[in-house]
Amino acid sequence: MNQHVNTITVRGLVKSFGANKVLQGVDFSVRQGEVVVIMGPSGSGKTTLLRSLNFLELPDAGAITVCGTQVVREGAPELSRKDQKKIRAIRQRTAMVFQSFNLFPHRTALENVTEGLISVKHIKKNEAVARGIRLLERVGLAAKANDYPARLSGGQKQRVAIARGLAMEPEVILFDEPTSALDPALREDVLVVMRELAREGMTMLVVTHEVRFAQDVADRIVFMDGGVVVEDTTPEAFFGGTGSPRVRQFLNLIEL
Ligand SMILES: Nc1ncnc2c1ncn2[C@@H]1O[C@H](COP(=O)(O)OP(=O)(O)OP(=O)(O)O)[C@@H](O)[C@H]1O
Numbered sequence: 001m002n003q004h005v006n007t008i009t010v011r012g013l014v015k016s017f018g019a020n021k022v023l024q025g026v027d028f029s030v031r032q033g034e035v036v037v038i039m040g041p042s043g044s045g046k047t048t049l050l051r052s053l054n055f056l057e058l059p060d061a062g063a064i065t066v067c068g069t070q071v072v073r074e075g076a077p078e079l080s081r082k083d084q085k086k087i088r089a090i091r092q093r094t095a096m097v098f099q100s101f102n103l104f105p106h107r108t109a110l111e112n113v114t115e116g117l118i119s120v121k122h123i124k125k126n127e128a129v130a131r132g133i134r135l136l137e138r139v140g141l142a143a144k145a146n147d148y149p150a151r152l153s154g155g156q157k158q159r160v161a162i163a164r165g166l167a168m169e170p171e172v173i174l175f176d177e178p179t180s181a182l183d184p185a186l187r188e189d190v191l192v193v194m195r196e197l198a199r200e201g202m203t204m205l206v207v208t209h210e211v212r213f214a215q216d217v218a219d220r221i222v223f224m225d226g227g228v229v230v231e232d233t234t235p236e237a238f239f240g241g242t243g244s245p246r247v248r249q250f251l252n253l254i255e256l
């Protein structure tokens with residue numbers, strides 16, 4: 001693994017919703033194998049940033065490079081054919097895990113994991129099932145393979161969502177507050193899976209306010225406020241209380 005290769009590079013990322021300038025020139029990068037945690041107050045643009053990286057939101061300006069594929073936006077409202085192709089390539093290499101799980105309700109845990117393998121990767125059903133079961137084992141849910149999401153706890157649903165993301169063999173996983181919809185007792189089961197992925201060298205960009213996870217696992221903390229990156233530093237420096245007043249104000253608000 002080459003630690004000097006950037007998996008994600010973002011330069012000058014700008015995105016508005018109407019008159020609301022949500023991202024106002026965001027710059028940061030994530031190296032291969034790194035775990036980068038994004039923190040920042042509500043409305044600072046964290047979700048918009050994550051969604052822009054795989055073009056669920058279309059940025060107004062800036063350059064995004066993911067796994068060697070670069071898309072440059074500069075005012076053109078429409079995506080060219082070439083850019084659309086690049087965006088498909090980026091989506092194939094990234095997985096996204098949402099706060100709200102986004103499982104298919106009418107499919108079992110196993111079917112949720114195998115769906116993409118069968119319909120996108122065109123893997124034979126019996127092979128997809130074998131892979132799906134291995135992935136559910138990995139997140140501690142082999143026994144729930146045939147249960148529908150309605151019968152799973154929030155933590156179990158989120159672990160199925162992670163298994164589903166892993167099924168596509170991504171080079172990087174984008175997590176948007178994966179534990180914030182969960183009761184404290186269920187969060188740890190999800191965090192254990194995420195810690196394990198980090199230990200195995202998965203490149204991860206994680207929006208979270210889980211301080212212990214950030215302190216233990218993150219290589220860097222990117223702090224966003226008002227649509228820009230205010231700090232990009234180590235967990236030690238970030239939580240050490242020596243940062244900018246905006247960071248200190250934020251740290252006072254979240255539970256430490
Ligand atoms: N689809 C949309 N249409 C219009 N405005 C939006 C849309 N998505 C986000 N916004 C606005 O963009 C701003 C940033 O939202 P975003 O969800 O990126 O913030 P966030 O940092 O993820 O906040 P939170 O911590 O609450 O999740 C907010 O003012 C929000 O209202």
Ligand SMILES: [Mg+2]
Nearest residue numbers: 046047048176
């Ligand atoms: Mg958000």
